[in-house]
Structure formats: structure tokens, C-alpha cells
Amino acid sequence: MATIVVFAETRDGKLRKAALETTTAARRLADHHGGTVTALLVGPPGVESEAETLGRYGADRILVAAHEDLATYLPDAVTRLLGEAAAGAQVVLVPGTAVGKDLGPRLAARLGVDYISEALALELADDALRLQRPRFAGKVLEWLRLPLAPAIVALRANAVLPQEAPRAAQVEPLAVVLDERDRRVRVREVRRAASTRPDVSEAPIVVAGGRGLQSPENFRLLEELAEAFGNAAVGASRAVVDAGWRPHSDQVGQTGKTVSPQLYIAVGISGAIQHLAGMRTARTIVAINKDPDAPIFKVADYGVVGDLFEILPRLTEEVRRTRAQSA
Numbered sequence: 001m002a003t004i005v006v007f008a009e010t011r012d013g014k015l016r017k018a019a020l021e022t023t024t025a026a027r028r029l030a031d032h033h034g035g036t037v038t039a040l041l042v043g044p045p046g047v048e049s050e051a052e053t054l055g056r057y058g059a060d061r062i063l064v065a066a067h068e069d070l071a072t073y074l075p076d077a078v079t080r081l082l083g084e085a086a087a088g089a090q091v092v093l094v095p096g097t098a099v100g101k102d103l104g105p106r107l108a109a110r111l112g113v114d115y116i117s118e119a120l121a122l123e124l125a126d127d128a129l130r131l132q133r134p135r136f137a138g139k140v141l142e143w144l145r146l147p148l149a150p151a152i153v154a155l156r157a158n159a160v161l162p163q164e165a166p167r168a169a170q171v172e173p174l175a176v177v178l179d180e181r182d183r184r185v186r187v188r189e190v191r192r193a194a195s196t197r198p199d200v201s202e203a204p205i206v207v208a209g210g211r212g213l214q215s216p217e218n219f220r221l222l223e224e225l226a227e228a229f230g231n232a233a234v235g236a237s238r239a240v241v242d243a244g245w246r247p248h249s250d251q252v253g254q255t256g257k258t259v260s261p262q263l264y265i266a267v268g269i270s271g272a273i274q275h276l277a278g279m280r281t282a283r284t285i286v287a288i289n290k291d292p293d294a295p296i297f298k299v300a301d302y303g304v305v306g307d308l309f310e311i312l313p314r315l316t317e318e319v320r321r322t323r324a325q326s327a
Contacts, residue, residue, distance in 0.1 A: 212268020
């Protein structure tokens with residue numbers, strides 16, 4: 001019977017969507033192999049109220065580490081806590097967020113085992129974890145085998161849709177004692193852009209723009225389309241970010257954020273390999289470009305050749321009309 005440990009990431013004492021994705025992935029692995037799922041929930045006092053949600057998404061056992069100093073990510077302390085939770089486990093899953101990608105390698109170094117990021121699919125074999133991930137800027141997908149020593153893996157954001165699988169979870173508060181070694185590295189401040197939209201790496205729909213928009217003011221067309229969808233984020237190509245049109249937090253690509261939304265709409269983006277590396281694993285890709293030979297069309301599921309300034313307003317209106325009819 002496999003034991004799968006999940007790091008349930010929180011922000012401001014609340015579970016992030018990525019925590020539900022990782023818990024869902026762990027539950028599916030456990031169900032296929034008769035295993036159990038243990039989730040480590042870390043945060044400030046009061047974070048224990050989130051334990052019920054983890055049980056609803058498939059955690060059998062929830063370890064709660066509540067401490068005022070854990071209100072923000074404390075790398076050394078969380079690595080130690082996760083290492084203790086992982087004792088005897090076969091698999092440890094962390095989210096493919098900035099925190100998860102920092103925590104995974106730290107834990108692997110602590111335990112002396114391998115670590116793999118950007119996993120898209122997971123399977124348990126008798127003596128190893130098989131996982132799929134993109135390689136060579138997303139041009140190919142490879143399957144790897146990690147020994148269960150344990151296998152430590154970061155799951156790419158949006159690779160798994162959160163799905164409820166309710167359990168009567170056992171909640172165990174941990175007696176958290178922190179010393180100076182746990183406080184060697186601290187997050188002093190978290191700065192967030194003033195936006196009500198989801199983060200581009202977590203949004204189910206991403207509307208991204210490139211130089212074809214001609215000026216930063218024209219990004220309002222993408223903002224209006226994202227608003228029409230209601231749950232969409234606005235992304236940007238590297239060229240746009242380098243030009244100062246959009247903040248780096250919006251950049252999608254090899255030197256920006258890697259995204260795997262349900263729907264990715266590329267507007268005025270030619271499709272340089274650097275950009276494709278960050279979005280080609282999206283479920284459905286729609287490209288809008290006036291150049292019929294643009295490389296973006298080679299990876300698009302649907303392509304529209306034409307003037308984006310004519311297409312976007314009509315598309316936005318159609319999305320609004322369709323959502324209004326279904327409301």
C-alpha cells in the first residue's frame with residue numbers, strides 16, 4: 001500500500017487552487033493502488049479551518065502545522081516539517097508554484113533523492129513512479145521512472161483539474177517548535193499586483209497578447225475579453241514585456257511562466273519557440289494572427305487569420321452573449 005504525501009500550499013491562511021490540484025492527483029494515485037493520502041497543511045493559527053476542504057478533495061490524513069511565523073513561507077522550517085511528514089512515504093507531491101519549486105529541491109537534497117518538476121501525468125508502478133513531462137521547450141513529452149525513495153515531484157499548474165473525493169479525514173495538529181535554524185531564510189514581504197484576475201499560471205483561461213497589438217493601450221481589448229469570460233487571466237509575450245507594455249508577472253514563456261490552462265488564446269503572437277515552451281501544453285489553443293504563416297498556427301487547435309482589431313470586439317461580444325444566455 002502506497003503512502004502519498006502532499007504539500008497543501010496556502011496563502012494568507014487559505015488553500016491555494018494548486019493545493020487542491022495536488023491533492024486530487026494524489027487521490028487518483030492512491031485509488032489505483034490502494035494507498036493513502038497524507039496532506040501537510042502549513043500556515044498561521046486558524047489555518048486548521050482549511051483541513052475540511054482537503055478531506056473533501058481526497059486527503060485521508062491531514063497534518064496541521066500552525067504557527068504565527070508560518071504566515072509566510074519559511075523555507076527551512078517547511079522543508080523540515082515536510083521531511084518529517086514524508087517519513088515512510090513512497091511519493092511526495094508539491095505544487096508547481098514558486099513555493100513548490102523552491103520546496104521540492106530542498107526536500108530532495110535533505111533526503112538525498114531525486115526531484116522532477118513540471119509533471120503532467122503520474123502513474124505508480126510496483127517499484128517506481130512513472131511521470132510524464134515536457135522536454136526540449138515542449139517539443140516532446142517524455143516518460144520517466146523515479147524510485148520510491150520517495151519520489152519527489154512538482155505537478156505543473158492546471159495539469160489536473162480539482163475533483164472532490166470526500167473522506168472522513170483524520171486531522172492531527174502538530175506541535176510546532178521553531179528555532180533559529182528554521183528562520184535562516186525568511187520571506188519579508190509579498191508584493192502582489194493590484195488585480196482581481198487570477199494569476200496567469202493558475203487561470204483556466206488565458207488570453208495573451210503580443211506585438212501585434214501595436215501599443216500597450218490596445219491591451220484593453222484583451223482585458224475586455226478576459227472580463228467577458230469572467231475567470232480569465234491576461235498574459236503577454238516576452239517582446240511585450242521587454243518593451244514595458246506589461247509587467248513580468250504576465251509573461252508566458254521559457255523565461256516567464258509556464259501555463260497549462262483549459263483554453264489559451266494567443267492574440268498577435270507570432271509563436272517564437274521561447275513562447276511556445278510556456279504554453280503548448282494548454283488543453284485548447286486558439287491563435288489569432290494576420291500572418292497565415294505564423295509559427296503559432298502549427299501548435300494551435302483553432303486558427304483565425306485576420307485583423308485582431310476587428311476580430312476581438314466581435315469575439316468579446318459573442319462570449320458575453322453566450323454567457324448571458326446560459327446564466
